[in-house]
Amino acid sequence: MAMLEVNHLSIQFGGLRAVDGFHLNIEKGELYGLIGPNGAGKTTVFNLLTGVYKPTEGIIRLDGQDITGKSTIEINKAGIARTFQNIRLFKDIPVLDNVKVGLHNHYQYSTLTGILRLPKYFKIEKEMNEKAMEILKVFDLDKEAHLLAGNLPYGKQRKLEIARALATDPKLLLLDEPAAGMNPNETQELMDTIRFVQEHFHMTTLLIEHDMKLVGGICEKLTVLNFGQVLTEGETSEVLNNPQVITAYLGE
Amino acid sequence: MSFISYLKDGISLGSIYAIIALGYTMVYGIAKMLNFAHGDVIMVGAFVILTAITKAGLPPAAAILISVVFCTVLGIVIEKIAYRPLRKASSNLAVLITAIGVSYLLQNLALLIFGADAKSFVTVIDVPSVSLFGGQLVIKGITIVTIVVSVIIMVALTFFVQKTKPGRAMQAVSEDRDAAQLMGVNVNATISLTFAIGSGLAAIAGLLLCSAYPTLTPYTGAMPGIKAFVAAVFGGIGSIPGAMVGGILLGVIEIFGKAYISSQVADAIVFAVLIIVLLVKPTGLFGKNIQEKV
Amino acid sequence: MKTKMNKTTKNNFVTYGIVILLFVIVQTLSATGNLSRLLTGLLVPLCVYTIAAVSLNLVVGFSGELSLGHAGFMCVGAYSSALFSHMTADALPSVPRFILAILVGAVVAGIFGILIGIPVLRLRGDYLAIVTLAFGEIIKNLINILYVGVDANGIHVATTSAGFKLAAGGKKIMKGALGISGTSALYKDIKGQFFLIGVILVLLTLFIVQNLVNSRSGRAIMSTRDNRIAAESVGINVTKYKLLAFTVSAALAGVAGVLYAHNLSMLKVSVFDYNMSILILVYVVLGGIGNLRGSMIAAIILYALPELLRGFANYRMLIYAIVLIVMMLFNWAPAARNWRSRMVEKFKGGKMKKEAA
Numbered sequence: 059m060a061m062l063e064v065n066h067l068s069i070q071f072g073g074l075r076a077v078d079g080f081h082l083n084i085e086k087g088e089l090y091g092l093i094g095p096n097g098a099g100k101t102t103v104f105n106l107l108t109g110v111y112k113p114t115e116g117i118i119r120l121d122g123q124d125i126t127g128k129s130t131i132e133i134n135k136a137g138i139a140r141t142f143q144n145i146r147l148f149k150d151i152p153v154l155d156n157v158k159v160g161l162h163n164h165y166q167y168s169t170l171t172g173i174l175r176l177p178k179y180f181k182i183e184k185e186m187n188e189k190a191m192e193i194l195k196v197f198d199l200d201k202e203a204h205l206l207a208g209n210l211p212y213g214k215q216r217k218l219e220i221a222r223a224l225a226t227d228p229k230l231l232l233l234d235e236p237a238a239g240m241n242p243n244e245t246q247e248l249m250d251t252i253r254f255v256q257e258h259f260h261m262t263t264l265l266i267e268h269d270m271k272l273v274g275g276i277c278e279k280l281t282v283l284n285f286g287q288v289l290t291e292g293e294t295s296e297v298l299n300n301p302q303v304i305t306a307y308l309g310e
Numbered sequence: 311m312s313f314i315s316y317l318k319d320g321i322s323l324g325s326i327y328a329i330i331a332l333g334y335t336m337v338y339g340i341a342k343m344l345n346f347a348h349g350d351v352i353m354v355g356a357f358v359i360l361t362a363i364t365k366a367g368l369p370p371a372a373a374i375l376i377s378v379v380f381c382t383v384l385g386i387v388i389e390k391i392a393y394r395p396l397r398k399a400s401s402n403l404a405v406l407i408t409a410i411g412v413s414y415l416l417q418n419l420a421l422l423i424f425g426a427d428a429k430s431f432v433t434v435i436d437v438p439s440v441s442l443f444g445g446q447l448v449i450k451g452i453t454i455v456t457i458v459v460s461v462i463i464m465v466a467l468t469f470f471v472q473k474t475k476p477g478r479a480m481q482a483v484s485e486d487r488d489a490a491q492l493m494g495v496n497v498n499a500t501i502s503l504t505f506a507i508g509s510g511l512a513a514i515a516g517l518l519l520c521s522a523y524p525t526l527t528p529y530t531g532a533m534p535g536i537k538a539f540v541a542a543v544f545g546g547i548g549s550i551p552g553a554m555v556g557g558i559l560l561g562v563i564e565i566f567g568k569a570y571i572s573s574q575v576a577d578a579i580v581f582a583v584l585i586i587v588l589l590v591k592p593t594g595l596f597g598k599n600i601q602e603k604v
Numbered sequence: 605m606k607t608k609m610n611k612t613t614k615n616n617f618v619t620y621g622i623v624i625l626l627f628v629i630v631q632t633l634s635a636t637g638n639l640s641r642l643l644t645g646l647l648v649p650l651c652v653y654t655i656a657a658v659s660l661n662l663v664v665g666f667s668g669e670l671s672l673g674h675a676g677f678m679c680v681g682a683y684s685s686a687l688f689s690h691m692t693a694d695a696l697p698s699v700p701r702f703i704l705a706i707l708v709g710a711v712v713a714g715i716f717g718i719l720i721g722i723p724v725l726r727l728r729g730d731y732l733a734i735v736t737l738a739f740g741e742i743i744k745n746l747i748n749i750l751y752v753g754v755d756a757n758g759i760h761v762a763t764t765s766a767g768f769k770l771a772a773g774g775k776k777i778m779k780g781a782l783g784i785s786g787t788s789a790l791y792k793d794i795k796g797q798f799f800l801i802g803v804i805l806v807l808l809t810l811f812i813v814q815n816l817v818n819s820r821s822g823r824a825i826m827s828t829r830d831n832r833i834a835a836e837s838v839g840i841n842v843t844k845y846k847l848l849a850f851t852v853s854a855a856l857a858g859v860a861g862v863l864y865a866h867n868l869s870m871l872k873v874s875v876f877d878y879n880m881s882i883l884i885l886v887y888v889v890l891g892g893i894g895n896l897r898g899s900m901i902a903a904i905i906l907y908a909l910p911e912l913l914r915g916f917a918n919y920r921m922l923i924y925a926i927v928l929i930v931m932m933l934f935n936w937a938p939a940a941r942n943w944r945s946r947m948v949e950k951f952k953g954g955k956m957k958k959e960a961a
Contacts, residue, residue, distance in 0.1 A: 150894075179819065592731060
């Protein structure tokens, strides 16, 4: 059984079918790419998968569990975490705390325990700090742990978003244009990090990307979206050589 | 008949709220700030008229003109000195608190100049009452004038915003300030103009308010200001017809509340209706629903 | 890791230290007879406004929502606790009665916080602000027509003076617009200690708010402020944490109300209007949004300022208004901020050159 199974997924905004009959199957451990021209509906697919929008029709299953129409919070708890195209960090709290917010549902103590500073508070906080630092180290952010997230340079902000998403211990990670705005060196480094995460955390990843070098370099399979519909799907090398795909990107 | 009588009182009071709310709503729509001092400009306008007539002995028409000009200039000056420097501040609370400071400033300047005791307002608008249904329903002249004036303002303002160049510039700034700037709209001038119009209207509102309820203190503008703000939110802040409808509804609800329930809880009723409306329609009656793009 | 924990903790203790230091200074001045009657009268209200400002900062600074109805929660705390004090005046000794009164005020205000927070927190930004203002005014209006008394038959509640009838020997406690009188007289024996109690309550408020924001729940609250959508994407229940901040804040405002009510011989509802809410908001913004120590210091200075300017009679509120505007421009205008950072750099640069030489 596939890790993520999506069938007949559609959403309508007024008269516009932004996503129309979308389907997707991702196996556990796969690194999967979702590509397509601007406005094809890629981010809308992410918003549907994470419950930001409710689909007008279709079904989404994660590990066999039906998560269609659930809230963003429930979907995250079920095991999907994401990053955003326009970076959405908690800017005015430290880098470390951004990751600790990600750990929120896995390390629990009550509000009262926190206010009264009971022993459990110190114990859990210590565990959270250690876990958060461990994640930050993977992304080479441990030295910036105490900076405010908003003060990080752009490339590191993108990485921190991934770190925060991973902190929620997801089964499936959704990356929305992780390399946007990065220079070639940063992109290369990001590719290494994504590969490392894939192996180190046994992650399954779905990413939206425009950078064909990155897509071709790390994605095993691709789905191409055009005008809200699946244009084609399959092994990366096949898809990228498909004349239809080239037309969709470059025009006639 | 008492129902109709209350209704006309409500519409009359509501028309005044509507004129004040127009100032709130335009400033909010364009400068994206709550101008808490707006209500106090009403009070300033009323004091200018009173002084011009009783101290300088000017005819009412001249006094009204002076008041409108004075408030227009005051609005421009306040915006330039107190609000403009904060337009790009990191928190929009900063300009809110500054507006509160300006409100205190106007109240206390008036307090220093005119004292705390209530002044009775002079009769400026002298229009005879109309008697209907054989004297069962008497409509005061001021009521008629208030309603007529507010309708004229509403029509003129709608025309101005939709059909003239500066009006369209206002719409552009309201929609997207940066884009408007790139398209060659002078944002500073447009915001100044908005404050000028809003404050000029406040002077007229001051005249109508004090003609209908002829006592004047430095705090006269505060509560109507808040109510008008509620009216603007009620109608959907940023929307001109919204301010008009919101203002009139608010006036009617307030007068009905006073008449049929209790004068002590009339304000509570007004605020309760606001809350209910916002819970059903979170951006007010005519407000645009803007969803954050993810 | 250690260093950071220590830094926050140290910061918190500095704040407690300032409170205790101020208390010691005031007590010394008082003992040596150097404290004017005017200042002595200000001490308890200063504690009231400090508690109110610190608690409001939890909502405005940490959960990022603008509330203009804080006086409403103070009002609820004040009236519920004063009622409690009057009703139990003969049954309990002062100290436990006062402690219970504080709890009553906090709990009742907290319940109002939940009841109002649930609908209100669905709204955003300025709409939320105006609705909190509306709730504050509604609370004020309703308490204004409430009459409560006790007699041999139990508690009586009425909404008009005419309908308010008690059996012979009954006690009228809440009298509509006339409010509640004689509350401070119920605590003759501990009245002299109200400043001490106030300071303890300030410390308690700081303790609760500081520890809350530096905990798991506090981080969740701040994440909802910084980015609501991202917070949901990592599984944070935004409504729950916004409501938590709102409720704790309301309960603490209730405590401020309790102190306020018991320090007065006449409690009237008219003081708890939107102007009071705005006044507290001014403390929060001027002291620094999200800066608890700043709220405290701003509350102390700005509350005392107009009172100390009484010598200037009519000019004092004018001066206050001008100070407020100038401080806002100086603190927040980007131009003023740039100028300040240039000055700081110049000063630092000059110092470094000197050191090099």
